[in-house]
Structures are given as structure tokens and as C-alpha cells.
Amino acid sequence: KQEVTQIPAALSVPEGENLVLNCSFTDSAIYNLQWFRQDPGKGLTSLLLIQSSQREQTSGRLNASLDKSSGRSTLYIAASQPGDSATYLCAALMDSNYQLIWGAGTKLIIKP
């Protein structure tokens, strides 16, 4: 059964730093890997989606990579800002049934 893990559960860094959030999955039979952002008490905003045939996707200061063979994805945030403070979730879409399997999220705090 697919398990998606995000470590650390929480992270606090000073403004301006580059940082990496990690997502690992146990079953490599994924259709794609998605990263979402969630602000406190709010719904989810899609950030980046990487198809299984791709290695990375970029949007502004965000870059997501995917290594299916090692079961890992990373979300790189460049030049972090206080507005980046949120919980970041990754989710793997399974090949078998097209259902999303979710990590528990990393709560990110950017200190001014």
C-alpha cells in the first residue's frame, strides 16, 4: 500500500534563505506527484504537478523535482519570504486507480 511521508513536520527559517521540502513515497507506480499549499483554516492551492515521465517543474521561485526510482520528490523554494509561510503538502496520484495518496504536510514558518 502506498505511503507518502513528509519530513520534517515543521520547519522555521529566516527570510531570504533557500530551502528544500522533502516528500517520499513507497510505491513507484505513480501517475504524477503534486505539491499543494494550504494557509491556516483554508483550502488547498495547487503549486506544481510533475508527471511521472518528467524530472522537474518550475513556477517562479518554486522548483519541484521527481525521482521515481528512489521514491522522492523535493520542493525547492528560493529566496523565501514571510508570505511563503504555510503548510505544504505533497500527494502521489496512483497509476492503478488515479487516487491521490497524501503526505501529512510540512508546516513552514519564514521569520522576518
Place this chain on the structure above:
Amino acid sequence: DVKVTQSSRYLVKRTGEKVFLECVQDMDHENMFWYRQDPGLGLRLIYFSYDVKMKEKGDIPEGYSVSREKKERFSLILESASTNQTSMYLCASSFWGNSAYEQYFGPGTRLTVT
């Protein structure tokens, strides 16, 4: 832009009450989903639907039922609410024509059962 709306942002109900959570999407999506989100557990799929009047159980369907009478609307029903159903409930939709099967989420309903 895709818009997914949920009937309430916050809801407080008593144990034993029947609770309806409504979700509406305006983009003619075939697929609709109900998740619950609890701290440290991530999102867990309750039920989903691939078509009108069609429903499939997700990972945690016990204590819930759903209704999809119209394509744009997917309702989650708690027949007899219990305190362990206190949670954030998120609705999502997607369509088959999107090769990425990307899901679009509503703002969520925070339900408290006392």
C-alpha cells in the same frame, strides 16, 4: 477559473444530529471527491463519484454517505454525527479530459461535533 464552493466554512453540530455538507463545482467536472483532514494524518478519502448517481467508497467511508443527483453537486451526509467526526472536510473535483487528473479544491468546512 475552476470554482469549487462548499456550503459552510464553519459548522457546529450536536452528537446524533444528521449533518449535510454540500459541494458545488461550476466547470462540468465528472469527478468529485470528499476528504477529511486531521492534524498529523494528512487528507483521507471518504467517498468519490465519477458520474451522476454513482459513488465509490474511499479509505474511510464508515459513518458517512454521499449523494450525487446532479453533476455539479456532491453532498456528504453524516447520518448521526459523533465527536470523532470533528474535522476539516474538503471537497474536490476533476475531469477526465485533464491528462494530469488534477484536482481542484474548495475552501473546506470545519465541522465541530459537541
